[in-house]
Amino acid sequence: MGAFDQFPFLADADDIVSEQEDEYASPPALQSVTTWAEASIILSAKDSAEPGPYRADRTPYAREPMDCLSQHSAVEEVILMWGAQTGKTRIGSNWLGYLIDTNPGPVMIVQPTIDMAKRYSRQRVAPMLEESPALRRKVRENRSRDDANTTLLKEFAGGFLAVAGANSAAGLRSMPVRDLFLDEVDGYPMDVDGEGDPCALAEARQSTFSRRKRLRTSTSTTRGVSRIEAAYQAADRCHFEVPCPHCHTHQVLEWGADKAHGIKWDRLDDGSPDRESIRYVCQHCGSEIREHHKASMLPAGRWVAEAPGAQGGRVRSFHLSSLYAPLGWLSWAQLADEWHKAIEAARTGDSSLLRVFVNTRLAETYEEQGDKADQHALRKRAEAYPLRTVPHGGLVVTAGADVQGDRLEAYAWAWGRGEESWLVDHTIIYGDPALPESEPGSPWAALTEWRRLPLQHASGAAISITATAVDSGGHHTDLVYRYARRHAGEHVLAVKGASTPGRAIIAKPSQVEFNHHGKRIKGGAQVWLVGTDTAKHLLYGRMQVQEAGPGYVHTSAALPGYVWKQITAERVVTRYVKGHPRREWVKPAGRRNEALDCAVYAMAAAWHIGVPRHTDAHWQRYEARLRQGDLLALTLDTEAATLEAVAQSEAAQGDEPQATATEQQGPQQQGAKPAPAPRPEPPPQDTRAQPRPPKRHVRRAGWVTKW
């Protein structure tokens, strides 16, 4: 089995392998990568905001790490934990150009995925090879050998450049390579195709070369899990110190949100940063440093190692935040704006922007907050609104449903401005979910009835469930697809949880539908992937919000006690998978979590109908609809109803599901009745046992969805 089986068109590939050391053991070039790049690299407008000859003086901090990659340097590996807009990818590209031109050999670049590898090749490698005359010549010499130059394999005189994705083991173990560029390693999967760590797989390709070099770069991710942080810590840990223009003391630029030094600004009336006032306060003399001072500070900077000589000096690691971005790239004012927005969002329990800022701007790992929640604290603040009523502020209702072996569980959540949310109803429907909706006793028929029964808004109007997400990832997948397809017109979605960190709460659907033989039907139902990890972080973050308003999570005191227990059941732990840390959500053995799963699905349904993107105009439209409904609604003493319902529910409350009247009656009994036809609207009668406000006639059921 030849190493080049994947690339049969690479004519003399086997020669390259067999002559490895001899062919490439040429006398080391004395030119450094920086010197070479200044003389030879022409930046393309496709690839760079500053097209033209490469200017090393724009990023003075890049010189030392880049020159560690020069052929005469004894350093074997360079690690860059750098923020966005600092030019770290440029270092990799310059090194590749240098290798092609002055020290050719077998080289591999690894990107997190095959798709990113293709994009990198087209957007980064191709323009460089086209624009820089020295490189154009080298690669052109091989043009006659027809399609040797493909997206993922560039051949040049004396070597080749393979571009691989860390999500495909085949690409990573295809051939021996002398030089390796591992780009954005924190985006790599922990395990690729069951063959282990993609970094280790790629590094193993270098073992036959003694004069090998490696560049490893990334912005960072979660503390304790980040690959780049682990690699950075294990080496000499260099920081870039620049002199204060006033007292001339060298120092590392730090964000300093909780310190006296660092980036500071004055606030405008709306609380946002006054861009004119942005300055850096010197750690030593307290003087104000303006961003234009970078022009003199950066060239006078120096790398200082925390652990000089670590790993025998063979591995060097460098940290650099976006505070050092050259003038005109990413300004301190932009950073201040981003920080302000991130902090505002974090106040509503949404830490996702803050995480992005810490990872990609400060180039630091992020420690998840709010990764566990206190059921007692949440229960203690429960409010006195009855179930099936939506308090003022809640303007649209979504539901999440979970399918178990012997029952369906569903929760309805109301949403308002700033994603403030109210848990407004909960039902458990016993029955065999394998029974299709048309069969007597099917819990699906009862779910339809529950979904269609309008709730009562605090204004007196009726309000319906707009969208429902049903979990298809557990039991009875095919029945869920069938149900979702049948009720697609009422925004019923079949969803499937995907716990990949960072995944969107709801993404585009994929087509999957199975017929009753379990075969896939072309053009059938869709399943929507739900980023359960992301949704849980958001929900747990929001449960920490202490003041009613944006992000706040309201619960009704009328809920059975187990709901708070279930919704707070999980927490984040670090697990080791094949020796690599991984942060995941777990629930203690034996603890139930249906309320949490359903909350996640209801959130996905809300995101599906665009709740996070709603402008005030959207909310006003909901309000107008409710006002219209109010005129039509029957007069009702809501206050009296509220008190009565709360009293009822308190009497019925228990700590385990079996103890509550709600579950033993109601939907379970409905199941024995013939299932109602899917349309028209259900009878205007609430068949739930209790708790609920007194029965009232509801007109225009479902009208809220038709707008």
Ligand SMILES: [Zn+2]
């Ligand atoms: Zn100073």
